[in-house]
Amino acid sequence: MGFEETTPIQEQTIPLGMQGKDVIGQAQTGTGKTAAFGIPMIEKINKDLKAVQGLVIAPTRELAIQVAEEVNRLGKNKGIRTLPIYGGSNMERQIRALRDNQIVVATPGRLLDHIRRKTIKLENVHTAVLDEADEMLNMGFIDDIRDILKALPEHRQTLLFSATMPKEIRDIATTLMKKPEEVKVKSKEMTVENIDQYYVEIPEKHKFDTLTRLLDIHAPALAIVFGRTKRRVDELSDGLQARGFRAEGIHGDLTQGKRMSVLNKFKRGRIEILVATDVAARGLDISDVSHVYNFDIPQDPESYVHRIGRTGRAGRKGESVSFVTPREKAQLHLIEKLTKKKVERLHVPSSDEAKRGQQQVAVDKIKETIDANDLNKYHQAADQLLQDHDASEVVAAALKLLTKERDEVPVRLTSVQPISVKGAQRDKNKNKKNYRKDGNRNFKRSGNNKSRNRKFNSKGKHGFQNKKRNSNVN
Ligand SMILES: Nc1ncnc2c1ncn2[C@@H]1O[C@H](COP(=O)(O)OP(=O)(O)OP(=O)(O)O)[C@@H](O)[C@H]1O
Numbered sequence: 467m468g469f470e471e472t473t474p475i476q477e478q479t480i481p482l483g484m485q486g487k488d489v490i491g492q493a494q495t496g497t498g499k500t501a502a503f504g505i506p507m508i509e510k511i512n513k514d515l516k517a518v519q520g521l522v523i524a525p526t527r528e529l530a531i532q533v534a535e536e537v538n539r540l541g542k543n544k545g546i547r548t549l550p551i552y553g554g555s556n557m558e559r560q561i562r563a564l565r566d567n568q569i570v571v572a573t574p575g576r577l578l579d580h581i582r583r584k585t586i587k588l589e590n591v592h593t594a595v596l597d598e599a600d601e602m603l604n605m606g607f608i609d610d611i612r613d614i615l616k617a618l619p620e621h622r623q624t625l626l627f628s629a630t631m632p633k634e635i636r637d638i639a640t641t642l643m644k645k646p647e648e649v650k651v652k653s654k655e656m657t658v659e660n661i662d663q664y665y666v667e668i669p670e671k672h673k674f675d676t677l678t679r680l681l682d683i684h685a686p687a688l689a690i691v692f693g694r695t696k697r698r699v700d701e702l703s704d705g706l707q708a709r710g711f712r713a714e715g716i717h718g719d720l721t722q723g724k725r726m727s728v729l730n731k732f733k734r735g736r737i738e739i740l741v742a743t744d745v746a747a748r749g750l751d752i753s754d755v756s757h758v759y760n761f762d763i764p765q766d767p768e769s770y771v772h773r774i775g776r777t778g779r780a781g782r783k784g785e786s787v788s789f790v791t792p793r794e795k796a797q798l799h800l801i802e803k804l805t806k807k808k809v810e811r812l813h814v815p816s817s818d819e820a821k822r823g824q825q826q827v828a829v830d831k832i833k834e835t836i837d838a839n840d841l842n843k844y845h846q847a848a849d850q851l852l853q854d855h856d857a858s859e860v861v862a863a864a865l866k867l868l869t870k871e872r873d874e875v876p877v878r879l880t881s882v883q884p885i886s887v888k889g890a891q892r893d894k895n896k897n898k899k900n901y902r903k904d905g906n907r908n909f910k911r912s913g914n915n916k917s918r919n920r921k922f923n924s925k926g927k928h929g930f931q932n933k934k935r936n937s938n939v940n
């Protein structure tokens with residue numbers, strides 16, 4: 467797969483996995499936890515036994531598909547096949563496919579359906595993995611997980627992985643495991659060092675204009691904008707489209723087909739902005755995501771870690787910006803306490819700065835075109851133009867043509883209540899129920915494997931450094 471060295475979590479947990487130990491593995495987002503459990507699982511599969519021997523459980527359909535794809539690639543040379551099973555897809559076809567796959571990656575709901583209908587045989591499962599384990603052991607899923615684990619052989623290895631692992635959840639976890647080894651990759655911060663983290667303090671009513679300005683200034687390759695509710699996501703993606711961005715929304719009320727198609731378009735770069743609820747917060751591995759915007763600050767500090775972790779993966783650089791209304795400052799502090807990392811304040815950009823940002827994109831395009839050195843066909847026309855016009859005039863006209871001038875159509879969003887720290891605690895339980903069940907939180911990964919040949923690195927920082935205070939928001 468082009469990997470040159472193991473990541474720390476892989477180095478520390480693969481040997482334990484091989485020894486048959488139960489493991490709770492915690493490491494930052496994008497650091498290769500999938501292979502950390504996938505490699506030892508594949509190593510222990512008996513190729514000659516045509517039965518399910520390894521089981522991975524993941525919270526969303528699309529994550530199940532992505533993990534199955536990665537494990538499939540890892541097991542390819544050994545001839546080990548991995549099947550994703552998830553709700554919303556054809557049951558009969560899954561039952562047939564189950565016959566020749568030795569590893570299954572499943573969402574809890576659909577797996578329980580198969581267990582209850584006795585359409586899956588689990589007596590040969592020797593390794594079970596809970597990916598995003600703290601999520602899987604949270605209110606929404608815990609009962610299903612207990613039922614699933616009961617259906618597995620007593621003699622088995624259980625592996626739990628996540629970037630976050632609150633203590634209460636870890637305590638529940640240990641009751642489901644046999645003397646687990648706890649591996650926590652040592653790092654100062656819970657978030658990845660190569661994500662530059664910023665916040666803007668801003669009243670609710672100015673958030674949208676600020677978002678579009680930041681998008682113009684940052685010119686992200688691919689960006690994810692997180693909103694708090696499904697309605698919010700719909701309104702945001704409509705608003706962004708109205709201002710000329712290629713944006714689409716994804717949340718639990720859309721059909722499976724629609725979610726898949728939006729996500730695939732995003733991976734191929736046919737849309738540049740994915741607007742999402744927390745349904746897209748965990749596990750998704752899309753390498754070109756350069757920016758994450760928390761349009762609404764997350765209710766749950768753990769969710770912040772996962773959301774911003776959609777960028778800065780496998781040693782790449784990333785940036786995150788969280789919008790905080792004045793009454794939500796306490797929530798930001800709670801996040802900083804969990805991540806042990808200070809989030810830097812970013813000044814709110816003015817509309818002039820946004821315009822300069824758009825022009826800069828045009829300037830960069832021109833520079834890239836010059837560097838590409840393929841202009842022979844244009845020189846004659848260029849010389850002609852320069853005879854008749856001043857050089858600066860010609861370049862300015864070219865820039866004007868290349869600059870996407872933003873149509874500042876007014877966009878009004880339904881306002882939402884600010885998050886209060888107390889409210890966040892109270893709402894937590896209520897919320898977990900909302901995304902329960904197989905189906906609401908799902909994504910797929912494309913076969914986009916470019917840029918695989920690389921080492922993990924976390925090189926020095928770069929990026930915008932506009933930390934001046936200024937709240938000029940017109
Ligand atoms: N040793 C390695 N060297 C280089 N790239 C790797 C290595 N191991 C895994 N990767 C790649 O790193 C990316 C991130 O891996 P993965 O999705 O497993 O991260 P994760 O730790 O599960 O993150 P999250 O907490 O967000 O789920 C993937 O594209 C994966 O193929």
Ligand SMILES: [Mg+2]
Nearest residue numbers: 499500597749
């Ligand atoms: Mg993962």
